[in-house]
Amino acid sequence: MTDTAVATPRRRNVLTSRIKGLARRSPTAAVGFAIVGLFALGGIFAPLITPYDPVHSFPREILVDPGSTFWFGTDGNGMDIFSRVIFGARYAFAIAVPAVLLSLVIGVPLGLWVGYVGGALDEVTMRVLDALRVFPSIILALAVVAAAGPSVLNVVLVIGVLDSPIFARVVRAEVLALRSSTMVEAAKAAGNPTWRIVMVHLLPNAIQGAMAQSAVRAAWAIRISAALAFLGVGIQVPTPEWGVMIRQGAEFMVTGQWWVALFPGVALMILMLGLNMLGDGMQDLLNPRRRG
Amino acid sequence: MKIRRFLTRRLTFIIPLLVGIVFFTFMLVRLGGQDPVEMLAGPTATQGQIDRIEQELGLDQPLLTQFGIYLMNVAQGDLGKSWISTRPVLDDILARLPVTLELLFLGIGLGALVGIPAGMRGAAHPNGWFDQIARAISLLGFSIPTYWLGLVLLFVFFYLLGWAPPGIGRISMMVIPPPTVTGSYLVDSIIAGDWEATRSALGHLVLPVVSIAIISAAPIIKQTRAIAVEIYSGDAVRYAKACGLPDRQVRKIVMRNATVPILTFVGTEITGLVGTASLIEFVFAWGGLGQYGLNAIVNGDFAAVQGYVLALALFSVVVFLVVDLLVVLLEPRNVDAT
Numbered sequence: 086m087t088d089t090a091v092a093t094p095r096r097r098n099v100l101t102s103r104i105k106g107l108a109r110r111s112p113t114a115a116v117g118f119a120i121v122g123l124f125a126l127g128g129i130f131a132p133l134i135t136p137y138d139p140v141h142s143f144p145r146e147i148l149v150d151p152g153s154t155f156w157f158g159t160d161g162n163g164m165d166i167f168s169r170v171i172f173g174a175r176y177a178f179a180i181a182v183p184a185v186l187l188s189l190v191i192g193v194p195l196g197l198w199v200g201y202v203g204g205a206l207d208e209v210t211m212r213v214l215d216a217l218r219v220f221p222s223i224i225l226a227l228a229v230v231a232a233a234g235p236s237v238l239n240v241v242l243v244i245g246v247l248d249s250p251i252f253a254r255v256v257r258a259e260v261l262a263l264r265s266s267t268m269v270e271a272a273k274a275a276g277n278p279t280w281r282i283v284m285v286h287l288l289p290n291a292i293q294g295a296m297a298q299s300a301v302r303a304a305w306a307i308r309i310s311a312a313l314a315f316l317g318v319g320i321q322v323p324t325p326e327w328g329v330m331i332r333q334g335a336e337f338m339v340t341g342q343w344w345v346a347l348f349p350g351v352a353l354m355i356l357m358l359g360l361n362m363l364g365d366g367m368q369d370l371l372n373p374r375r376r377g
Numbered sequence: 378m379k380i381r382r383f384l385t386r387r388l389t390f391i392i393p394l395l396v397g398i399v400f401f402t403f404m405l406v407r408l409g410g411q412d413p414v415e416m417l418a419g420p421t422a423t424q425g426q427i428d429r430i431e432q433e434l435g436l437d438q439p440l441l442t443q444f445g446i447y448l449m450n451v452a453q454g455d456l457g458k459s460w461i462s463t464r465p466v467l468d469d470i471l472a473r474l475p476v477t478l479e480l481l482f483l484g485i486g487l488g489a490l491v492g493i494p495a496g497m498r499g500a501a502h503p504n505g506w507f508d509q510i511a512r513a514i515s516l517l518g519f520s521i522p523t524y525w526l527g528l529v530l531l532f533v534f535f536y537l538l539g540w541a542p543p544g545i546g547r548i549s550m551m552v553i554p555p556p557t558v559t560g561s562y563l564v565d566s567i568i569a570g571d572w573e574a575t576r577s578a579l580g581h582l583v584l585p586v587v588s589i590a591i592i593s594a595a596p597i598i599k600q601t602r603a604i605a606v607e608i609y610s611g612d613a614v615r616y617a618k619a620c621g622l623p624d625r626q627v628r629k630i631v632m633r634n635a636t637v638p639i640l641t642f643v644g645t646e647i648t649g650l651v652g653t654a655s656l657i658e659f660v661f662a663w664g665g666l667g668q669y670g671l672n673a674i675v676n677g678d679f680a681a682v683q684g685y686v687l688a689l690a691l692f693s694v695v696v697f698l699v700v701d702l703l704v705v706l707l708e709p710r711n712v713d714a715t
Contacts, residue, residue, distance in 0.1 A: 216398065218645075219694070223653070227674050228406075231677070312656060338529070350528075
């Protein structure tokens with residue numbers, strides 16, 4: 086977005102004016118950015134905000150209603166749900182950020198390569214990626230994590246790899262459109278080597294679409310990892326992760342202790358809403374025609 | 378005959394695709410995860426007993442030989458036996474398929490019934506009040522965790538209001554299920570003329586179907602709107618408007634032009650929603666193919682996982698084929714493009 090803020094007054098003015106500009110051009114993106122930022126801050130400063138340790142159990146305070154002592158109540162183990170929900174943001178980002186980075190690292194070069202080389206290589210790669218689409222990603226992720234064993238690292242690797250074709254597709258489409266452009270022709274005529282054309286002329290133009298996708302893909306990564314935890318594969322009890330917490334609260338939904346599953350679900354929903362708004366807003370900014 | 382040539386070309390592509398998918402899951406399931414021999418033999422088994430079980434199951438053969446044997450069996454309609462249900466996998470799958478299809482198609486049908494008109498109407502007046510609301514709802518639908526939505530609906534409509542039945546199974550335990558014809562309790566009880574069973578089956582369908590409808594409507598609204606906006610800004614509409622056609626006629630033109638892309642999109646949505654529907658089945662203890670597959674994967678039930686994956690792949694292939702065929706029938710000029 087902008088350069089990292091340096092604490093000189095001049096710099097800060099640039100930053101605030103850019104944020105204002107973003108808010109004017111795409112309110113959706115600005116609201117999404119604010120929500121995601123809030124969750125990121127909550128995750129970073131979780132130990133300062135939360136009143137209790139997220140995995141400390143109070144044996145006499147099991148399934149307490151939300152109230153002044155426990156804002157969101159306690160779960161079946163007597164753990165404070167408010168503290169657990171706040172700490173849950175850490176797991177969401179700890180999975181989404183590396184997973185999306187991994188997808189970018191795999192997908193962008195792949196898209197550049199097959200898009201620029203074209204021909205049989207392109208055809209075969211795209212057919213393989215098409216074949217993978219036959220499966221819903223949650224099923225694929227579930228199968229791989231069940232086989233590889235439940236751990237945060239495995240969840241990140243699986244989601245990162247499974248999502249990389251999306252970036253490959255976006256970048257490839259851009260490269261195909263640019264490959265025969267006058268710009269590339271001129272660069273070739275000027276005697277640029279292939280690597281320079283790809284890296285200097287194609288990459289900066291093609292990567293925009295991939296970057297705009299990344300927020301939506303982060304939402305997807307959080308969604309899948311939470312679903313895996315909910316199914317009991319992936320991250321395990323009593324980790325304060327939202328999917329795990331919803332799993333713990335599922336049985337209480339039909340006996341009336343709604344708070345156990347409700348609050349982590351709301352947190353998950355709001356963060357995904359923020360990421361989706363940010364992603365939609367960025368795509369609109371890049372492609373003005375879509376604004377209609 | 379162009380359509381016949383189109384079909385043969387597509388069908389020849391399917392066989393290698395299926396073999397590839399079977400190979401992929403076979404290796405995935407065999408190389409990682411739980412060892413079935415250990416699970417069958419128990420902790421006190423001697424090495425001799427373990428070897429005997431391995432031999433019985435054919436697991437002492439090289440992997441590629443195992444794959445060859447499996448492929449031959451599949452070609453003859455034998456998908457092996459499930460460790461858990463101890464029944465042939467094919468029987469398990471055939472019994473559960475209609476249960477899942479009923480849920481899936483009712484859910485997506487409802488989602489499309491709401492989503493397509495909402496998207497079209499939004500696109501007619503971009504950024505108008507209706508469009509804003511439809512987009513907000515769509516964003517919300519993208520963000521709700523599926524299984525959580527099911528749980529919240531259960532809490533509100535079962536626990537609080539008492540309108541819905543508990544989220545266990547497809548029909549009340551007090552009601553005798555109708556004789557099996559199609560496998561769907563709703564259809565079967567209507568055929569049998571058993572109104573009590575029909576009411577119970579319908580009541581159990583409402584919450585899971587609504588959950589799937591809400592989740593599936595979100596992308597349908599978004600995509601329909603995007604497709605329709607594109608068409609509204611195209612030449613066909615500009616010409617129609619220049620000719621002075623009334624709005625109703627213009628809408629018809631947009632509708633006609635949007636049919637094919639919307640159909641293609643909903644087709645791809647159906648296969649994507651199989652995963653979502655599995656989670657809903659899990660929450661409502663639906664007992665369909667989705668729940669069967671999830672259980673098989675979590676418990677390392679080899680034969681069942683492979684059978685499930687094969688069924689999923691076949692289902693996707695059939696859906697894509699039907700969609701493509703419909704597209705060709707609607708717009709014959711596309712035969713060579715696809």
